[in-house]
Amino acid sequence: MDTTFKEYNIRLSIDSRLEQVRVLSGALRGIGQELALSDDKLGQLELMMVEAVNNVIEHAYQLQAGNDVHVRVEYNPQEVHLIISDHGHAMPDELHAEARDMPDPEDLPEGGWGMGLIHALADSIRYIRDARGNHLYVSKQLV
Template structure:
């Protein structure tokens, strides 16, 4: 893990690299939760950030790497005075261009969000992320795919 303080914007950044196994999702979530709690964010904000990280990380492992271990997933959490952001990056398969823009209605997801078991298997992770974060972007450059999520705090 790497903690950097950026002097120009008074932001701080933590970089974590994990292997592409779903069991590492919990460890990464605990690390990000710790950063959020250290930053004294409200509990609901911490929970939302953790949920979005888990959804993005699971999607990366399952879709970019086809559940194959031995690949690197990079997670960067960055906090400034008014924004907290997460970037989950991989070097696997690229997400289709239209994936972020596929509309999913709240009523389709409402029943699934009542049960944690249904939520994990629902395939609605992008909807959840888009609902909780104020800015979501995906980009690919030089073989590195990055899923960026930002929340105004």
């Protein structure tokens, strides 16, 4: 019996335009199907990635096209890691703090749900800003 398993490290990149997020989402769905992820896990990963990338485009790059948004998908049979990287403005500390509650809908006329949804769906989140840019690490357990 073969007990080895495959690990994957897939890199995707788009320009900082909201209309390209759909293409990125389709690529992640294709990757998830190839890796035989459950529809539930794949849907959660897709939602987290879309929310994170939209946040980068809207806030880090302030809707300015011409900037790179990088997504790395690291897979092993136990978990999937999404690493979203950019070179825009840093994320405010309060948005990536460890304990994050969903925002009160009464306080949000439009938007503001992204990081709350990511925190609710992810098994772990880590944000790092270094000389190479901003990096949001999001992990989802598969077992």
